[in-house]
Amino acid sequence: xxxxxxxxxxxxxxxxxxxxxxxxxxxxxxxxxxxxxxxxxxxxxxxxxxxxxxxxxxxxxxxxxxxxxxxxxxxxxxxxxxxxxxxxxxxxxxxxxxxxxxxxxxxxxxxxxxxxxxxxxxxxxxxxxxxxxxxxxxxxxxxxxxxxxxxxxxxxxxxxxxxxxxxxxxxxxxxxxxxxxxxxxxxxxxxxxxxxxxxxxxxxxxxxxxxxxxxxxxxxxxxxxxxxxxxxxxxxxxxxxxxxxxxxxxxx
Amino acid sequence: xxxxxxxxxxxxxxxxxxxxxxxxxxxxxxxxxxxxxxxxxxxxxxxxxxxxxxxxxxxxxxxxxxxxxxxxxxxxxxxxxxxxxxxxxxxxxxxxxxxxxxxxxxxxxxxxxxxxxxxxxxxxxxxxxxxxxxxxxxxxxxxxxxxxxxxxxxxxxxxxxxxxxxxxxxxxxxxxxxxxxxxxxxxxxxxxxxxxxxxxxxxxxxxxxxxxxxxxxxxxxxxxxxxxxxxxxxxxxxxxxxxxxxxxxxxx
Numbered sequence: 040x041x042x043x044x045x046x047x048x049x050x051x052x053x054x055x056x057x058x059x060x061x062x063x064x065x066x067x068x069x070x071x072x073x074x075x076x077x078x079x080x081x082x083x084x085x086x087x088x089x090x091x092x093x094x095x096x097x098x099x100x101x102x103x104x105x106x107x108x109x110x111x112x113x114x115x116x117x118x119x120x121x122x123x124x125x126x127x128x129x130x131x132x133x134x135x136x137x138x139x140x141x142x143x144x145x146x147x148x149x150x151x152x153x154x155x156x157x158x159x160x161x162x163x164x165x166x167x168x169x170x171x172x173x174x175x176x177x178x179x180x181x182x183x184x185x186x187x188x189x190x191x192x193x194x195x196x197x198x199x200x201x202x203x204x205x206x207x208x209x210x211x212x213x214x215x216x217x218x219x220x221x222x223x224x225x226x227x228x229x230x231x232x233x234x235x236x237x238x239x240x241x242x243x244x245x246x247x248x249x250x251x252x253x254x255x256x257x258x259x260x261x262x263x264x265x266x267x268x269x270x271x272x273x274x275x276x277x278x279x280x281x282x283x284x285x286x287x288x289x290x291x
Numbered sequence: 292x293x294x295x296x297x298x299x300x301x302x303x304x305x306x307x308x309x310x311x312x313x314x315x316x317x318x319x320x321x322x323x324x325x326x327x328x329x330x331x332x333x334x335x336x337x338x339x340x341x342x343x344x345x346x347x348x349x350x351x352x353x354x355x356x357x358x359x360x361x362x363x364x365x366x367x368x369x370x371x372x373x374x375x376x377x378x379x380x381x382x383x384x385x386x387x388x389x390x391x392x393x394x395x396x397x398x399x400x401x402x403x404x405x406x407x408x409x410x411x412x413x414x415x416x417x418x419x420x421x422x423x424x425x426x427x428x429x430x431x432x433x434x435x436x437x438x439x440x441x442x443x444x445x446x447x448x449x450x451x452x453x454x455x456x457x458x459x460x461x462x463x464x465x466x467x468x469x470x471x472x473x474x475x476x477x478x479x480x481x482x483x484x485x486x487x488x489x490x491x492x493x494x495x496x497x498x499x500x501x502x503x504x505x506x507x508x509x510x511x512x513x514x515x516x517x518x519x520x521x522x523x524x525x526x527x528x529x530x531x532x533x534x535x536x537x538x539x540x541x542x543x
Contacts, residue, residue, distance in 0.1 A: 080413050081376025084336055095355045103347045124333025133384060136411035157409030157430070159388035161332050178409075 041128070041144040043225070044074075044112040045210040045261035047217035047283035051078070051106035052258055056239070056246045058112060059101050060266040062091035063241040071127040072097060074112035075140040076105050077214035082138045083107075086127040090114075109212040113142040118165075125162035129210075130170050132158055134177065135184040137213045141170040144263055145206025145222055169201050173211070187216045191282045191291045194218055198280055208275075210261060217283045219261045221275020226265050228272045229287065230258040237267045257286025293380070293396040295477070296326075296364040297462040297513035299469035299535035303330070303358035304510055308491070308498045310364060311353050312518040314343040315493040323379040324349060326364035327392040328357050329466035334390045335359075338379040342366075361464040365394040370417075377414035381462075382422050384410055386429065387436040389465045393422040396515055397458025397474055421453050425463070439468045443534045443543045446470055450532055460527075462513060469535045471513045473527020478517050480524045481539065482510040489519045509538030 044061045046054050058074065072091035076083045083105060091097040091114050113128035120126040129142040143166035150165050156178060158171035173194075180193045194211070198220050201207045208225045211218040219225060232255070234248035261283075265272035275281070282289050296313045298306050310326065324343035328335045335357060343349040343366050365380035372378040381394040395418035402417050408430060410423035425446075432445045446463070450472050453459045460477045463470040471477060484507070486500035513535075517524035527533070534541050 078376045081338070081340075081379070083338060083376065086333070086335060088333075095351060099347060099351055124330045124335065127333070131383070133411065133413060136413055138413055159385065161385060161388055161390055 041116055042114045042263045043142055043144050043208060043210050043261065044110070045212070045217050045219055046107070046110040046258065047286055048108055048256070048258040049285035050256050051108055052256070053104040053106050054110050054112070055101055055104060056244070057260060057262070057266055059244060060239040060241055061112060061114060061262070062097055062101065063239070064114065070115045070117040070122045072112070072114040073127045073129050073142070074100055074110065075129045075131065076107035077109040077212065078107055080137065080214060082131065082140065082214070084129070084131050084140070086124060088122055088124050088127055109214055109217050111140050111142050111210045111212055118146045120163035123162070126164050126167070128166060130167050132170070132174050134174055137184060139174060139211065139213050141173070142210045143169060144208040144224070147201065147204040147207065150201070150204040169207070173197060187282060187284055187289065191218065191280070191289070195280050195291055199278065202278060208263065215284070217259065217261070219275070219281050219283070221279045222277060224263050225261065225275040226263070226272040227259060227261045227275070227281065228265070228270050230260065230270070231256065231286070237269055240266060240268050259283040259286050259288065293368055294366045294515045295394055295396045295460060295462050295513065296362070297464070297469050297471055298359070298362040298510065299538055300360055300508070300510040301537035302508050303360055304508070305356040305358050306362050306364070307353055307356060308496070309512060309514070309518055311496060312491040312493055313364060313366060313514070314349055314353065315491070316366065322367045322369040322374045324364070324366040325379050325381050325394070326352055326362065327381045327383065328359035329361040329464065330359055332389065332466060334383065334392065334466070336381070336383050336392070338376060340374055340376050340379055361466055361469050363392050363394050363462045363464055363469070370398045372415035375414070378416050378419070380418060382419050384422070384426050386426055389436060391426060391463065391465050393425070394462045395421060396460040396476070399453065399456040399459065402453070402456040421459070425449060439534060439536055439541065443470065443532070443541070447532050447543055451530065454530060460515065467536070469511065469513065471527070471533050471535070473531045474529060476515050477513065477527040478515070478524040479511060479513045479527070479533065480517070480522050482512065482522070483508065483538070489521055492518060492520050511535040511538050511540065
């Protein structure tokens with residue numbers, strides 16, 4: 040199974056600590072990794088078909104503090120599609136003059152949607168097919184970029200149609216919000232004042248967020264499994280969709 | 292003026308040497324840089340709104356030998372659009388299940404094409420508008436991915452319509468070929484057997500390609516200005532379009 044990491048914050052924040060925790064799990068998830076950082080409307084998008092444990096790109100991400108309001112990362116254990124760059128999550132497309140980024144954990148069986156519009160998969164994964172179908176259906180549902188609330192309602196109608204085909208833990212962002220859909224394994228955490236010291240579950244590493252933050256900062260972190268030992272991670276219910284804006288969940 | 296670098300090869304080749312030459316020119320072109328590497332259908336795409344002289348990402352590109360058949364790089368001196376990540380070349384879109392990458396050097400005046408299809412600019416540059424228009428017109432001209440020859444004929448009709456608006460030195464690739472259009476400043480070079488030692492123009496750095504290549508290797512390099520001192524660079528004529536496949540130019 041692949042592992043997902045998402046971050047949404049009200050102040051540009053780096054994910055060096057969380058990504059280090061994720062990369063530790065890459066021994067078993069060795070078929071590539073990817074991470075996308077929104078900076079305003081712009082996007083940095085790193086993919087490598089080498090393990091996040093050994094990739095020079097992953098080293099850069101662990102040590103270069105890229106500050107972002109929305110991040111999606113993924114480490115891959117291939118289920119469908121060969122190990123190659125075009126099959127490495129997250130995937131990226133443009134819609135309504137905004138970049139969209141998508142990563143998926145799970146496996147969709149017999150999922151071959153009719154893709155008749157402007158979004159076609161480049162690789163061979165069920166995940167990229169699902170992303171292209173989502174983009175196509177969003178484009179059909181709205182003439183121009185709608186509000187976060189409207190997008191969330193449309194996604195709440197579309198995502199169960201994907202979930203029906205198998206396991207569909209998913210992260211999606213357009214730089215304004217982070218949408219997360221839980222199917223089997225997905226957790227989230229809200230970090231806000233008062234911040235304290237936290238410890239990674241998988242590695243002997245801790246960080247004191249109090250030293251790096253202000254009382255106004257809010258950060259939401261989404262991950263397949265909780266990344267830290269001492270924080271109140273919440274499990275997604277099967278089929279649950281959440282949208283995070285400015286580091287906090289919005290009602291859908 | 293911005294600076295372009297393109298590479299097309301019949302064997303996956305790194306561009307550490309040429310990119311180092313390009314980055315040396317970044318003192319004056321300090322408004323960001325970007326580089327895209329095709330690996331099969333897959334794509335690595337690095338952008339930074341910091342100068343290629345100081346960016347940790349640029350350091351990675353200079354020292355991590357990413358082997359690719361098609362590369363497009365760009366260092367930017369802003370003419371239109373603010374200095375930000377979404378205005379940093381090269382730009383990327385998907386069409387017909389292939390990624391397309393585009394970089395532009397020059398300035399298009401009063402260029403506000405009607406963009407009514409699936410390609411919208413995310414940033415504010417004339418360049419990204421031109422790319423979106425090109426993708427839109429290619430999508431209209433062909434129902435699915437056509438041959439390189441057909442694509443080249445369509446581009447030969449479209450590019451003069453852009454060139455009419457100003458300076459339009461351009462690189463475009465879909466991972467199968469590298470198209471280069473010269474308007475004012477663009478040069479190319481064909482490297483093949485027998486390979487020898489070459490020296491960068493802007494920096495005291497040389498490389499002996501004979502030690503790294505086989506007699507079968509062919510590489511085409513395109514750059515705004517010649518990057519090396521001792522090789523036969525050829526200037527593009529104004530309005531000239533060339534397409535490189537497997538390290539050699541194809542007739543159009």
